[in-house]
Amino acid sequence: MARLEGRVAIVTGAAQGLGAGFAKSLAGEGAAVVIADIDDGGAAIADILAAHPDARLLDVPTDVSDEAACQALVAKTEGHFGGLDILVNNAKGRFRYAPFEELSAQDWDAMFRVTVRGSFLCAKAAAPGMRARSYGKIINLASGTVFKGAPGMLHYVTAKGALVAMSRSMSRELGPDGICVNTVAPGLTLSENILANQEIYGDAVQDAMIQSRALKRAEVPDDLVGAVLFLASPDSDFMTGQCMVVDGGSVNH
Ligand SMILES: NC(=O)c1ccc[n+]([C@@H]2O[C@H](COP(=O)([O-])OP(=O)(O)OC[C@H]3O[C@@H](n4cnc5c(N)ncnc54)[C@H](O)[C@@H]3O)[C@@H](O)[C@H]2O)c1
Numbered sequence: 001m002a003r004l005e006g007r008v009a010i011v012t013g014a015a016q017g018l019g020a021g022f023a024k025s026l027a028g029e030g031a032a033v034v035i036a037d038i039d040d041g042g043a044a045i046a047d048i049l050a051a052h053p054d055a056r057l058l059d060v061p062t063d064v065s066d067e068a069a070c071q072a073l074v075a076k077t078e079g080h081f082g083g084l085d086i087l088v089n090n091a092k093g094r095f096r097y098a099p100f101e102e103l104s105a106q107d108w109d110a111m112f113r114v115t116v117r118g119s120f121l122c123a124k125a126a127a128p129g130m131r132a133r134s135y136g137k138i139i140n141l142a143s144g145t146v147f148k149g150a151p152g153m154l155h156y157v158t159a160k161g162a163l164v165a166m167s168r169s170m171s172r173e174l175g176p177d178g179i180c181v182n183t184v185a186p187g188l189t190l191s192e193n194i195l196a197n198q199e200i201y202g203d204a205v206q207d208a209m210i211q212s213r214a215l216k217r218a219e220v221p222d223d224l225v226g227a228v229l230f231l232a233s234p235d236s237d238f239m240t241g242q243c244m245v246v247d248g249g250s251v252n253h
Contacts, residue, residue: 002030008081010034013091017191020044021221032056032081064118074125086137089119100154115159136179144187144247171241180240187247189219214249
C-alpha cells in the first residue's frame with residue numbers, strides 16, 4: 001500500500017518549482033493534495049494527473065500572507081477531503097539579490113510576509129483540525145544557508161532561520177496533541193527558479209557549492225523528495241522540532 005493512502009496534504013507555493021514536485025510525490029504515495037499558490041495551480045495539477053491519473057487533487061489559489069485566505073484554504077480542504085493531515089509550508093516571498101545595505105524595508109517585509117507570516121498563518125489555520133484528530137505533520141521549508149550564512153540574501157536567510165526557530169517552538173505546543181513540526185533545509189537546488197536566474201546562480205556559484213559538499217554533484221529537486229515524504233509519513237511519528245539538512249553534506253547540522 002502507498003505510504004500516504006487516506007492522508008490529505010496542503011502544499012503551499014506548489015504551482016511550480018520544488019512545491020509542485022512535493023505535491024506530485026505526495027500524490028504518488030496516495031495522499032489527496034491541495035495546491036495552494038498565489039498563482040494558478042492548473043499546470044501542476046495537469047502534470048500530476050499525467051503521472052497519477054487517479055490522484056485526488058484540488059487547486060485553491062491562496063495568498064498565504066492573508067489570514068482569512070489561509071482559514072478558507074483549510075476549511076475548503078477539510079470540507080472537500082474530510083480533514084487535513086500534512087501541511088508543507090513551501091511558499092516563499094519575493095526575493096531580490098543584493099548586499100544587505102541595499103535591501104529596502106519593502107524587500108525585507110515582502111520576504112517575511114510570505115515566508116514567515118504565511119507559514120505561521122497556514123499552521124495556525126491547520127492546527128485546530130489536526131488537534132481534533134490527534135495527528136498532523138507540518139513541514140517547513142528552511143534552507144542550508146541558515147547554518148552557514150550567505151551573502152546577498154540577508155532577508156531570505158533570516159526568514160528561513162525564523163522558520164527553524166518557529167518549528168522548534170511550535171513542536172513544543174503541538175506535540176502533546178500528536179502533531180509533528182519539522183523543517184527541511186535544502187542546499188542550492190536546480191529548481192525552475194534557480195535555473196531561470198543564472199546571473200545569480202551561474203556556473204561559478206554552482207561549482208563552489210558542489211566543492212563545498214561531501215557528495216560532489218549538483219542538487220536536483222528529486223534529492224529532496226525522500227526527506228519530505230519521510231517527514232509526511234508515519235515513519236517519522238516520533239520525530240519533531242528537528243531540521244533535516246539535505247544538501248549533499250555541505251553543512252553538518
Ligand atoms: N531552490 C533552491 O535552491 C532552494 C534552496 C533552499 C530552500 N529552498 C526553498 O524551497 C522552497 C521552494 O523553492 P523553489 O526554488 O521552488 O521556490 P520558488 O520561488 O520557485 O517557488 C515559490 C512559490 O511560492 C509561490 N508564492 C509566492 N508568494 C506566495 C503567496 N503569497 N502565497 C502563496 N504562494 C506564494 C510562488 O508563486 C511560487 O510558486 C522555497 O521555500 C525555497 O526558499 C529552495
